[in-house]
Amino acid sequence: MKKTLSINISGFVFHIDEDAYEKLHRYLEAIKSHFRGFEGKDEVISDVEARVAEILQKKISGSKEVITQEDVDEVIGILGQPSDFAMDDEDTASRKEFFYSSIPKRLYRDPEKKVFGGVCSGLGAYFNLDPVWVRVIFIFMMLISGFGLLIYLILWMVVPEARTTAERLEMRGEPVNISNIEKSLGEEVNHLKEKFNDLTSKARYTYRKKKEEFDSGHRDQFLESIGDIGRVFLRIFLIIAGTIILILGIALTIAYLSIVFRFPMITLFDQAGVHTFPLYPVIDRIFENDADLRTFATGLMILFGIPLLMMLWAGIRLIFNLARAKFVSGLAAVIWLCALVITLVFGFKVANSFRYQGNFTRESILEINKQDTLQLVTIRNLPQISGWDQSPMIQIPEWRIAISEDEKVFYGIPELKIKPSIDSVTRLIVNTSTRGPFSGEAAERAENITYTWQLKSDTLFLSDSFILSDEDKWRKQETRVELRLPAGTVIKIDEDLYPILGYHKNYSRHDMAGSRFVMSEEGMRRE
Numbered sequence: 001m002k003k004t005l006s007i008n009i010s011g012f013v014f015h016i017d018e019d020a021y022e023k024l025h026r027y028l029e030a031i032k033s034h035f036r037g038f039e040g041k042d043e044v045i046s047d048v049e050a051r052v053a054e055i056l057q058k059k060i061s062g063s064k065e066v067i068t069q070e071d072v073d074e075v076i077g078i079l080g081q082p083s084d085f086a087m088d089d090e091d092t093a094s095r096k097e098f099f100y101s102s103i104p105k106r107l108y109r110d111p112e113k114k115v116f117g118g119v120c121s122g123l124g125a126y127f128n129l130d131p132v133w134v135r136v137i138f139i140f141m142m143l144i145s146g147f148g149l150l151i152y153l154i155l156w157m158v159v160p161e162a163r164t165t166a167e168r169l170e171m172r173g174e175p176v177n178i179s180n181i182e183k184s185l186g187e188e189v190n191h192l193k194e195k196f197n198d199l200t201s202k203a204r205y206t207y208r209k210k211k212e213e214f215d216s217g218h219r220d221q222f223l224e225s226i227g228d229i230g231r232v233f234l235r236i237f238l239i240i241a242g243t244i245i246l247i248l249g250i251a252l253t254i255a256y257l258s259i260v261f262r263f264p265m266i267t268l269f270d271q272a273g274v275h276t277f278p279l280y281p282v283i284d285r286i287f288e289n290d291a292d293l294r295t296f297a298t299g300l301m302i303l304f305g306i307p308l309l310m311m312l313w314a315g316i317r318l319i320f321n322l323a324r325a326k327f328v329s330g331l332a333a334v335i336w337l338c339a340l341v342i343t344l345v346f347g348f349k350v351a352n353s354f355r356y357q358g359n360f361t362r363e364s365i366l367e368i369n370k371q372d373t374l375q376l377v378t379i380r381n382l383p384q385i386s387g388w389d390q391s392p393m394i395q396i397p398e399w400r401i402a403i404s405e406d407e408k409v410f411y412g413i414p415e416l417k418i419k420p421s422i423d424s425v426t427r428l429i430v431n432t433s434t435r436g437p438f439s440g441e442a443a444e445r446a447e448n449i450t451y452t453w454q455l456k457s458d459t460l461f462l463s464d465s466f467i468l469s470d471e472d473k474w475r476k477q478e479t480r481v482e483l484r485l486p487a488g489t490v491i492k493i494d495e496d497l498y499p500i501l502g503y504h505k506n507y508s509r510h511d512m513a514g515s516r517f518v519m520s521e522e523g524m525r526r527e
C-alpha cells in the first residue's frame with residue numbers, strides 16, 4: 001500500500017504515488033537549479049512543465065488513474081537529465097538517444113515569418129517548403145477562384161499560433177525536450193540581444209550627433225519642454241479628430257440603418273431632375289430566387305456595416321485614449337472579407353444573367369389611305385390620375401421602366417420613332433430586346449415580349465407600355481417601335497402619346513405631343 005498525492009502541473013491535476021512524487025519533485029528542482037542564471041528561465045521551466053503534463057496525460061486511462069515511478073522515469077528519459085544537455089559540444093554526438101526523440105509535426109501558424117496571419121509560413125514549416133512557394137500557390141488559387149481566399153481565412157481562424165517555445169518546436173518536428181527548449185530560447189535571447197545592441201548603437205550615434213548641435217546643459221530641458229507641449233497638442237488634436245470621426249460615423253450609421261430598415265430608395269439624376277424609387281421591388285426582380293437575394297443583401301449590409309462600426313470604434317478610442325484591441329480589428333477584417341467574397345460571388349452571378357443580348361423584330365404592313373389624316377392615339381396601361389406628371393408610379397427613365405406604387409407592377413415603356421418609308425407602303429416595325437446568360441435564352445425572352453397595338457380605319461392605337469409578368473425577371477427588356485410613313489402622309493399625334501415618343505430631329509417630345517405633322521422624304525415637318 002502506497003500513499004498517493006494530488007498535484008497540479010501546468011494546469012492539469014494528477015494523482016501520483018509518494019515515491020514517484022519525490023522523484024519528479026527532485027527532477028524539477030534540478031532543472032530549476034540548472035537554469036537559475038539563464039535568461040528567460042521562467043519560460044523554459046513553464047515549457048518543461050507543460051511537456052511533462054502532456055506526457056503524463058497519455059499515461060492516464062480508465063484502468064490506470066495514478067502516476068507511478070515508472071511513468072516518471074519515462075518522462076525523465078524523454079526530456080533528459082540536466083547533466084545530459086550540460087555537456088560540451090564535442091560530446092553531443094555521444095548523448096543518449098531517448099525514445100520519443102522524434103515526434104510528428106503539428107500544424108501551427110508561424111508568427112516569426114508571417115506576412116498576414118502566418119498561415120503560409122506555418123504550412124511551409126509543416127511540409128518542409130519555402131513559405132514563398134506556399135504564398136504563390138495561394139495567390140494563384142485566389143486568381144483562379146475566390147476559394148483560395150476563403151481557405152486562407154478558414155485556416156487563419158482554425159489553426160492556432162505557435163506562441164510558446166514548445167509549440168514552435170512541435171511546428172518544426174523537433175523533440176520537445178529540455179535541450180531543445182534551452183537551445184530555442186537561447187537563440188531567441190541572442191536575437192533579442194542583437195536587436196538591442198543595434199538599437200543601442202543607433203541611440204548612441206543619435207546622442208553624439210545631437211550633442212554636437214546643442215549645448216548639453218540646455219538640451220535636456222528644452223527637449224523635455226517641447227515633448228510636454230507636443231504631447232498636449234497631440235492629445236487635443238486626437239480628441240478633435242476622434243469627435244469628428246465619431247459624429248460622421250453616427251450620421252452615416254443613422255442613414256445606413258434608415259436605408260436598411262425603413263424606406264430603402266435608389267436615386268437617379270438626369271436632365272429632368274431627381275428620380276427616386278424603392279430599392280427592394282427592383283432588386284427582387286433582378287435576382288433569380290429569394291435565397292440569392294437574401295444572401296446578397298446580407299453580404300452587402302455587412303460590407304457597409306463593418307466599416308461604419310470600425311469608424312465609431314476609432315472615434316471612441318481616440319477621444320478616450322483607449323488601447324487598440326487587435327482581436328477586434330482582426331475579427332472585423334475576417335468578417336468583412338467573407339462578406340466581400342459572398343457579395344462578389346452573387347454579384348457576378350447576377351451580372352452573368354445580363355451577359356448576352358437577344359433581339360426579335362416583328363414587321364406589319366398597315367393599310368392606310370394616304371389622303372386621310374392618320375391619328376396616333378394611346379392605349380393607356382400606365383397608372384394615371386390627371387396627367388402624366390401626376391401618375392401614381394415611379395419612373396426610371398434610364399432603364400425605360402415604371403413601377404406602380406400600390407401594386408408594384410413593372411411596366412416597360414416603349415420608344416416610338418416616326419420615320420419616312422423607303423417606298424409607298426406604311427409599316428409598323430416592333431423590335432424587342434432583352435438580356436440573358438445565354439444568347440439563345442436572351443433571343444427567346446425577346447420573342448416572348450408582347451407589345452399591343454391596333455389599327456381601326458385611320459386611327460392607330462399604340463400601347464404606352466408592356467407589362468413584365470411576375471415570373472419574368474428584369475433583364476433590361478426594351479421595345480422600340482418604328483412607324484414608317486410614305487411622303488405626304490399627314491399625322492395627328494395625341495397628347496397622351498408623350499411618354500413613348502422618342503427623339504426626332506428638330507422636335508422634342510413636348511413639341512410633338514398634340515400637334516399635326518406632314519411626312520416628307522427628309523422627315524416630319526409641322527403642318
